[in-house]
Every structure is written in C-alpha cells, then in structure tokens.
Amino acid sequence: MKLWDKGGQLDAAIERFTVGDDPQLDLELLPYDCAGSRAHARGLHRIGLLTDDELAALEQELAAIAADAEAGRIVIPPDLEDGHTYIEDRLTRVVGEAGKKIHAGRSRNDQVLTALRLLQRDRLAGLRTAVDGLREALAGLDRRAGAVPLPGFTHTRKAMPSSVGLWAQAWRDALADDLELLAGLERLLDRSPLGTGAGYGVPLPFDRAFTAAEMGFGGVQENPIHAQLTRGKYELAIVQWLTQVMLDINRLATDAIWFSLPEFGWFRLPDRFCTGSSLMPQKQNPDVLELARAALHVVTGCQQRIQGIVGNQISGYHRDLQWTKQPLLEALRLTRDTLAVMTAVVDGLIIDEARCRAAMTDELYATHRACELVRQGVPFREAYRQVAASLARPAGPAG
Amino acid sequence: MKLWDKGGQLDAAIERFTVGDDPQLDLELLPYDCAGSRAHARGLHRIGLLTDDELAALEQELAAIAADAEAGRIVIPPDLEDGHTYIEDRLTRVVGEAGKKIHAGRSRNDQVLTALRLLQRDRLAGLRTAVDGLREALAGLDRRAGAVPLPGFTHTRKAMPSSVGLWAQAWRDALADDLELLAGLERLLDRSPLGTGAGYGVPLPFDRAFTAAEMGFGGVQENPIHAQLTRGKYELAIVQWLTQVMLDINRLATDAIWFSLPEFGWFRLPDRFCTGSSLMPQKQNPDVLELARAALHVVTGCQQRIQGIVGNQISGYHRDLQWTKQPLLEALRLTRDTLAVMTAVVDGLIIDEARCRAAMTDELYATHRACELVRQGVPFREAYRQVAASLARPAGPAG
C-alpha cells in the first residue's frame, strides 16, 4: 500500500512509469535510510511521540532491514514504489502501531534527502581514500622509474625533455587539487536536512540538533526551503567534482595509451591487462585504458541529466528531482570502479627504459641551446632565431 | 572462452571493468545479432565457406537463440564478455565445427554495427508509430474540446486568446516536424555495414549486396572506414532526434502542469493518473507529467555521453565506442515509454470548459482593439498607444 493511499486506484501504466527503477536503485539507499529513520525515531521518542518500547522495537527492525539490504536479501515490490515505503510497510507489518507512527513530522522529501546525504558523505569518504590510493600508486611509479627520461609534448609534437617522475608527479598534483576541492563539498554535506519535512518545516517541536548529532552531522540545515533547494544542487556539485577527478583519469589514460603505442613503446601494459580482437590475431588492445577514458563522458552525461532536470524550475520539490538519484549513484559507482582499475594499471605499468632513452632526440634540447645563449648575454628573441635557423627541416617531399 | 583468447589470463578486476554491463545490455541486441549472423552465414555459404548442412544447422540454432532471447531465457555469463561471444560459443557447442567458421571475415566491429543498425531501424519504426499515436490522441482532444477557449501566454503572462484546438494542433504539427526529420535518419540506417570487418574490409570475396538484401537493407555501406565512423555518429544522430521528440513532450507536459494548476483549473488529470504525498493529506500531484518532463534530460544526458566519447578521437574503432550502446538503448526505451504514457495522458485529459471560459479576461483582446483601429485607418503604432493608454494598471501597492 502506498504511503499516500486514499482508497483510489492508480492507472497501471502510469504507475509503472512513475515507479521506474526506484525499487532497484533504493536497495543501495536502504542502509542509509534505516540510519536516518533510526535518528528520526529517536527524535520522536525524545519529544514523547514514541514510547521506550516502541523505539526499541523500531530500532531492532530497522537494524534488521539494514542488514538484509547489505546482504542483498531485499526485493522491493513495485507496488510499494520505493525504499521509503518499503521501510514503513515492513515496520508496520512487523512492529505494528509504532510503524504507523514513524512518519510523523517527516516527508519522503526530507527522508530521501537525509538518506542521500548520508550515502553521499559515505561515498565521498570512500572516494577520498580511492584518490589517495591512486596518488600512492603514482608515487610508487615515481619511486621505481622516476628518473627515466620521456619526451615532453606540446601540440602532440615533441617539445622538451620530461621524465617518468615528472609525469607521475603531475597527476599526483592534479589529484591533490581534486582533494582540495572536495573539502568544500564535505563541509556542505555535513549538515542534516532531517526535520525540514516537505520543504516548509513541520508543526512538531523536533530537536533537530539532536537528530543531526545522532547521525554524526556537524550541524543542521535550518531553512527547509533551502534544504529542498539542495536536492539537485548538491547532486550537481558532487558530480561536478567527480568530473574533475574523471577528467584527470581521462587524460592520464589517454597519455598511457599514447606512451604505449608500439611505435613508441615507452610504456607497456602487462599482457594480463590487454584484450584482443575477434578478427585480427595479432592485436593486444588497451581496452581498460579506453574505457577509463570513456568513463569521464558517462559522468558528464550524469551531470547533464541532473542539471537539465533542476534548471528553469520554481523552488520546492518536483517529482523530476527523483531522477537525479540514478545519475548520482551511477557516477559515484563508476568513479569508484575507475579509480580502482587505474590504480591497478599504474601499479602494473611497465616502463621500457631503453626505448625511452632512445626517444630523447636532439630537437628536444633546442630550448636549452637558446637558454644557453641567453646565459651568454644574447637577448632571448635573438637566441631563439639563431637556434631556429640552425635546425634543418625533416626530409621529405617539398611543401 | 573469449573470441580473442590466445592462452593468457586476463586480470579479474580488469575483466569485470571492461565487460561491464554488456551481458545485460546485449540481451536486447541478441535477436538482431542472430538476424545479422544468419545473413553472414548465408553470405559465407554463398562463397563456398559453409556447406548446405552447416548453414542449415547454424540457422536452426540462431533461430533458437533468438527465440530464447525474446522469451527472456538467456543469461550471458560474464566470462563470455558479450552477446557476440555468446552466439559463437553456443553455436560451437551445439553445432560443432560450423560454429568455429561463422566468424570468418567478420569482426565484432561489423557484427555489432549490423546488429545495432537492425535494432535501430526496428526501434525507429516503432517510434514513428508511437509519435503517430500521440498525434492521434491530440487530434482526439481537438475533436472533443477544440472549440473551448484558452488564454494564450507570452512571457508567462496573458497575451491573446487561444483555444484547446489551437493548442492540440500545435503539438501535432511539432510532432509532424519530428517525423519529417526522421525520414533523413531512416535513409541513413537503410544501408548494411556487414562485411566491413574491423573497419578496413576483409580479404574474402563477400557478396555484400546479397547479405544486405537478406536483412532487408536498401543498400550497402561501401567504405569500411566510413562504416566504422558511423559508430557513435549515427547513435548521436538518433539521440539528437529523440531529443527533438522529447523536447516537444517536455513542453507539452509543462503546459499540462501549468494549465492544470488548481488556481487555473483549465485542465485536470483524472484521479487515477495522480499521486499523493506521504506527509500532506490534501495533495494530488501530477508526477506523471513531471517525469515526462524530466525524461528530456535523461535523453540529453545520453546524447552528452555519446558525443563526449566520440569527439577528439582518431578514426577506427576504440573500445570507448562500446559505451555508446547503453545510452542509445536507454534513450530509445525511455522515449518509447514516455510517448505511450503521454498518449494515455492526452486521451484522459479533462477540460473544464467553465473555468476556461472564465479565464478569457478582457486584456486578452487588447490587440484586437488595436487592430480594429487599424482597420479604421489609424496607423498601427498609434492605435497601439491609444489602446495602451486606455488600459488601467492592476491595483496594488505603488511600484
């Protein structure tokens, strides 16, 4: 039975369309929804709307639901619409009257906001660790091959000397930038929306600071309209941040594909990381790097989805916002998986020092020669022209 | 066993990442892959690379696979990677030697291109019908309530008189524009890529016109590099077209939400189309329209995903392109579902004639008064200023 059931009957096709994937998606959200619901129950108990026994019974069943969810034992029937309904329905069936009381002063709007924020906080903590993991793998690469020279490119053309160490360190620094940006996001997510109801507050004397603390939040989001405005807005901010991380990975992967061109051979993927062709017997393909590169665009598509939904809308909840959940979850999951895979790739990357050294051809040092002239007192622009004049053009048909 | 297996072992995490959702996604593709494989087998038979018996056996098992796929009886094990491998593996297990022969002169690249094109052709035919269905529902609305007046708005402010009929007909025309654009797309999709191999042709004397005709294509895509360039490009063109359809639906749904504001009350959704709130007892919400509105942004997110993957890449297949499949399938499916639901909504829409008539307030006719003066010989700009001067500003606090 739906939470808003008043005796009517929803058209079956409309129901299928509106319910959509929520029963599947909410399985990931359930443990967080249970944690939020426990805090809400404690809040109701604190103001005398639940007895000690009722609270105990609710907490016990909420723990059971969370455990079932994490063990993959839950299937949400479509007629229950979503995880929020599943929880109230199961509590009512198992615990009785107290189950009917748990939604007092709560809307699915602040319930999902709370559950999502708990999930977001948790996932971002995991991603902070994963980014650190990739940074550590890059440090490892630097330790084992940092001194190996590499050509540095601009305009996809040889420019100046670089090295494996300089390259590995650059990605470490780019990822450190991402962690710097993450800090602001973490502060936003550290405030509890629970108790803001449908977006206009609730006429019950909740102790919101208490429930916030129960969930480990550093503070409360006071204004209920603001709390609703964060729906979509914070999802967008998170996915924008994921885009930053994935952009680094996209370009790191593109470099790795490039440096491991057989024609260059500076990097090589271990055989166990390569895939083949169904037609061409000779192929060793870097599929893993290509998909790590493609992952940016999946995340960007998620960002697009969220942003399009939120724009040009008046404040307050709209059902459209429900569809910001899927892209958020997908983008978080893919970023986590891609970070893990890239960490393995960096750990396994083979550097062919001999081929690297062979690639350090003369033109890479043209700037050094100009700077040498500068040290001898030649104005830079003249030094530049002298060196340029001394360089022969590569042979070939005339242009 | 993978098609490209040469005895090595792929890292398990890498394998999970690269395989991704293909085993699930390819279930939708399997029937089309079987149709393409049958045409390929007939092509091999035609040039003497399969015997009559081999062809018959392969065709029989391909039909069985297609039937299993449509009945939902197939699960593709992750170690088989995808539907293409599933087919060759099953043919080899069931039919024996002939199974090992079917991939002769074929790459997964042209195999998936062929299967996708067959699917695309089929889905777009279905969407043409669905768009016609929504146009017919709008015609029905015009027939039953076309003469009912409605205010016309510009800048979200009352502008000039409109009517339910004018409104319904406008959407019919917008959808007709979409069908016009569809025609070009249908021509592109009417050519067979089968026989282009991995994107550089195949050193076997295939009769490509024969296999194209077997699949009902109007012609052949001659150039194999071109065939590979269509991967991503055609997906983008299709999703761009879906975006056009969904933009119409987005704005139609937004209008319907607006015209059914209780404060206006010109339109009303039947109760069986409305959902409620978990907190607020009075609510009747147009969730179905809000999600139909949101669907545009899901499709646009799919477009973003595809376009990001394809750009800045050299020609030829890249594994990234594999990830254009998911957004294509999702966008096609969502467009189909949304068209069906909007058709039901338009069929069920209740027009409250009394409230419509009550909304036809005086200011809607100001332009008529100016034009009346024009007919009497007053230059338009003067007529405009006369009418403007005659209109009182609405009462309220001074601005």
Place this chain on the structure above:
Amino acid sequence: MKLWDKGGQLDAAIERFTVGDDPQLDLELLPYDCAGSRAHARGLHRIGLLTDDELAALEQELAAIAADAEAGRIVIPPDLEDGHTYIEDRLTRVVGEAGKKIHAGRSRNDQVLTALRLLQRDRLAGLRTAVDGLREALAGLDRRAGAVPLPGFTHTRKAMPSSVGLWAQAWRDALADDLELLAGLERLLDRSPLGTGAGYGVPLPFDRAFTAAEMGFGGVQENPIHAQLTRGKYELAIVQWLTQVMLDINRLATDAIWFSLPEFGWFRLPDRFCTGSSLMPQKQNPDVLELARAALHVVTGCQQRIQGIVGNQISGYHRDLQWTKQPLLEALRLTRDTLAVMTAVVDGLIIDEARCRAAMTDELYATHRACELVRQGVPFREAYRQVAASLARPAGPAG
C-alpha cells in the same frame, strides 16, 4: 523610442542587461529582416492597409537599409534595443506615417522568426556548398594519392592495411550522410511563419500564402502556437546538424594530426599552414588542425545553450528565447569558417609515400593470413589461433 513605449522609463541597468548584444547581433539579421518586412508590407498592401505610394516608399527605404547593413554602415543605438526597432524607427523617420503602419498585425515574435528563417535557409544553402567543397577536396586527394597505402588502426594500434584513398573516401561518405540529414531540415525551414503574430494569430485577414511566396517559401506554417514552438526547436535542430558536420571535421582533423606526427610522417602540412612556439625554436605546430578539432566543442556549447533555454518552459514566447540567436549565429559562422579552412588543408596536404610504404609492417597482414587458411578449409577460429600463436611478442622487459 521602443516599440512598446508607453511613456514610462526603463531602469538603465535593466535596460543594458536586457538589450545585451542584440544591437551587434542584429546587424547580421538586418538584410533578412528587410526582406521579411518587404513581404509583410506587400501583404498589408494586398489587404488595403497600405497605399501603393506607401508600399513603394517603404520598399525603397527597406532596400536602402539592407544595402547599408550589407555594407557595414549601420550602428544600432542601444536605446532602440534591436534591429526590428531600428527598421520601424528608420522607416518612420524617413517615410513618415507608413512607417507607423508597417507593424500592423505583426509582432516582433513573428518578425524575428521570419528573419531568422530566411537567414537559416540562406546559411544552410551556403553550408551545403561548403560541405560539397570539402568533399571535392577529398576527392582531389584521392585522385592524387589514393593508391598510397596507410596503416589502418583500431584501439590506436595497427590493425589492417588501409590507403589514402580509402581514408579520403570515408570522409566523403560521412559528409554525404550529413547532406542526407540536411534535406529533412531544409524541408522544415521551407515554410513561412510570417502572419502568426505573437504566437496566437492576428485579427487581420492576411493572405499568408502570398507573403510566403513573396519570400520564396514553399508553404506556410499554419498554426501560430506551432510557429512559436519552432523558436529554439529549429535552432536546436540546426545546431544538432552542425554538430554532425563538425564531428566529422573533428575526427578528420584528429586523424591529420596523428598521421602527421613526425614519428610517423605519413602526412605533412605545408610550412605556410604551421605555426611555431614563442619559446621552443624547433617547433612546427598544426594549430589549424587543433582549432578545427576544438570547433566541434564550440558548436556543442551552442547546442547546450539553446537546449537549456528551451527545456522546462511552457509554450509561447519567453524572452529567454532571444538568447538562442547568438549561439545559432556563432555556430553557423564557425562551421562555415572551419569548412573553408579544412578544405584548404586537405587541398594542401602533403602525402609522403615513402614513409607510408615503410609503415606497412607485417602485423597488418595477420588477418589476411588467417583468411588464407580459411580459404584452405580451416575453420576461422582455429586459423585465428594458429596465426596468433605464430606471432612473436615485441621484445622488452617482461610483463
């Protein structure tokens, strides 16, 4: 004086913000606006709202405005807001009373729609020619170097033999696909919106077929709400199409950057197409190709801008739609310029046959060897494995 002036005073900062770039942007639109205005004047004359003399005077001054616009002699003062106001203002100043009559039964909404459609039709005709020009340049490349072999790549790894001719022809075919898609768009744009007023028709007995024919349109857009719905929608359709063209160019340019890597040297840009570095004396950079590649993303950004503006809006004109004009004009102009530049690049491209031939290494023929075995009766999958086993891995540190 503004067209809607009623004696009040608009806040100066608000005015600056709302007027924006229209005075500059509309200079490009003015000749088309004059053509639309001439047709409208003839329509007014036809139903007796303008005398012969008035029409003649208006036509003469409209021709003068168009000539001034094309000669770059017009500056639109910000207080006139836009080109539409400029025209009425100038007509009124020069021609007198008849100038005040020309806006009878017209709204800036259908005026800009008409002018834009005339411009769009014209620009797309120009782009059709420009695409043909690039196709011809590719044909020329095929004629002069088609037989030169090139390695074909998949996964950025050598795959199978290709050739300059195969490559050039592929882009010709991709661009032919674009022309196929263009045909549908051209049909949409061949209908006149003039006479639909602000989006709800006009209470004057216009002969819309007459004015449509005057402007060379094949027909009339009957429904005025539909006509307004095309604002943003057609701009989106056009820019989607431009995206298809620019995607081809993006990948063509990426190929050309790649094939002209000094390490490969298969293609070379003439020196007069290359730019250098301010620091590194040796550099010859393919900036022109890099910017031709980047141009796709400018056009996609234009698409994003248009689509975001239109979505989630009720029907009818909104001022937001005004801001779809800039991205349309920018995308059209950039596509034209990029096509011209790429045509020059293809015409000038130098093919180094010796280096191409040297690149045709053995592994490119592995599939040929497997197919040869197939011709001898070996099932393909076994042939594949035999060839794979015969291929040595490249030397280097162990993986």
Place this chain on the structure above:
Amino acid sequence: MKLWDKGGQLDAAIERFTVGDDPQLDLELLPYDCAGSRAHARGLHRIGLLTDDELAALEQELAAIAADAEAGRIVIPPDLEDGHTYIEDRLTRVVGEAGKKIHAGRSRNDQVLTALRLLQRDRLAGLRTAVDGLREALAGLDRRAGAVPLPGFTHTRKAMPSSVGLWAQAWRDALADDLELLAGLERLLDRSPLGTGAGYGVPLPFDRAFTAAEMGFGGVQENPIHAQLTRGKYELAIVQWLTQVMLDINRLATDAIWFSLPEFGWFRLPDRFCTGSSLMPQKQNPDVLELARAALHVVTGCQQRIQGIVGNQISGYHRDLQWTKQPLLEALRLTRDTLAVMTAVVDGLIIDEARCRAAMTDELYATHRACELVRQGVPFREAYRQVAASLARPAGPAG
C-alpha cells in the same frame, strides 16, 4: 612580427582562423599580463639576466600598457596574434634590447596561465562581493516583508504555509553554500604557474617563490606538467562554480516570475523593470527575470565548451586550449552582470501583502491538522488518512 617568426609566411586564411578573437579577448587580459610580465622581469633581474636600467624601463612601459588597456586605448593588430605578442612587440619597439630579453625562460604557455590566474583570482574576488551583495538584498527583503505569508509549493501545487522571510532566507543560504564551495577554488588559484615554461620547466635558475610573492600568490605550482594540466581544468572548475551560482539565480528568477503572475500577484516588479510587447498594448513583461533565468544556460554552454575541448587529450598544451579563454571570460562577465541585476530586482521587489494573505487557503494547513491529531496520540499514518478523507475534491467535470 610573430614571436615564433622564422622567416616563413603563414597562409592568410589559416592565420585569420587561428588568430580568431584573441586580439579582442586579450584586451581584458592585458593588465594581468602586464602584472605577470613585471614579475617575470623582476625574476630575470634577480638572476642577473636584466640590468637595473633594463628592468626600470620595462616596468615603466608595462605600466603604460596596463594603463592604456584599462583606458580602452589599445587595439591589437591581427598580425600580432594576441596580447602576449603585443606586449613583447611594444616593449621591443619602445625599450629596445630589453624587450627582446623579457621572454627569456618564458613560454606563452606559462605567460597566459599566469595572466589568466591573476584575472581569475581578481574576478572571483569580485564575484564573492557580488554574491554577498545579493545576499544582503535578500536580507533587506526579509527585514521589510519577512513576516508576510506565502503559499509553499511542491509539484507546482500548494503544499504548506511559507513566508517571504523563509523564502528570502533560503536563497541567502543557497548562496552561502556557493561561497563555501568558492573557498576551495580560491586555494587552488593561489599558486603561481610562472616559471613552468611550455609545461616542462625551463633551464634557467629562476627563483619561482620570489616571482610568486611579487604577484601576491600564496605559493608556487611546482610541477610544470601539472601547471599545464590546470589549463582547462581550472577553467572548468571555475565555470562549474559559476553554474552553481547561476542555478540559484535561475530558480530564484523562476520563482519571482511565478509569484508575480498577475493571477497570483504576490510579488510585483516595479514598472521601470518591465518591458512591453511590440504588438500587444497591455503587456508588462518580466524580461529581466527571464534573461536572468536564461543566463544559467549560457554559463552551462561555456562549461560544455571547455569540457569538450579538454577531454580525450594527452597532457601538454594543445592549441585547442586557447579556446577555453572565451567561454571563461564570457561566463565570468555574465555572472557578474546577472548578480548585479538580480540584486537590483530583489531590492525593488514589491510584496503585495493583501494578495499574499488571500492566498493562504485552507488546504495549506492539512498537514497541521494531521500533526495535531498526532499530538493527541493518533498514529501518523491514521491521522493522515483521516484528514485526507475529510477533504472534499474540488468541483468540476468528473474524472
């Protein structure tokens, strides 16, 4: 003369295409480029590559260039390509030999990176102030009309009681979120890229901490590849942040359009903020709010442009990156202008208390009645159903 001139001649059409809008765009950048160039000159002086006199002469002319730029007195000739070349050219013409020395150990790559970062830091400081200004205007609205009740909406349907104060405060909080996110960005931008050359360092013994301090940076970006990776990445991060601000404004403007519907009349724009129609004499349109709403999509289009350019590229500078400058500058400027205009709008907003109070209809208090029952001991879900049953459906044709 171009900085990289080696005696050849660039094709004129290619030159026009590659130079593009840089001569215009760089006018905004020139003062920052002068500041960066001064720091670089001081750095050269510090390591003995410029004499005291040379430094003094360069500093004097750099100050003159900056002053000319700020006074709008500079036109960059297209053959000089960009502002960087303009500076070196002018210094060389005015100061002589020292002008040819200033580029020693500098690339246009780190020069533009430095100038852009100085501009970005400056612009973001301005935007922080502008966001504070809008927050203050909202506080003023709260002070003067905070207690006036407003209906709160969900699903565009009346939900629960809200107030002008709750509403104004919500936007203040959303904008405070933006300032929280800004802090992370400000930290990233507080490090100097000067001295990283073309992205691979410079073979001269620069004191990078010194030049960083000269420009007021808190630190140095050590790794030169990292410094180049920030090109595009930081632009993206900035525009993502602008998107957050503009999303708030988009929804605030949409609310204001909605609350000022004449049918509601809760808010009203002063006449001096409204524009009219060229056709319909009665219209008072909220164009300023519609364009403030549209501005989000312009900024999002800029984000799209930047992101598309950067993705799928190997590390190191590419000319494509040059085209991230225009969208950055446009998005910064539009955000500044829109914040200013919205601040004026909020300051001028008229609240019609009588119409607000009249809108506080009974159904807004249904949740209050259910919560009252909860306080009396009725389980919430039962209280909800009792209240729902007591509510009559609005009259009208049967559904």
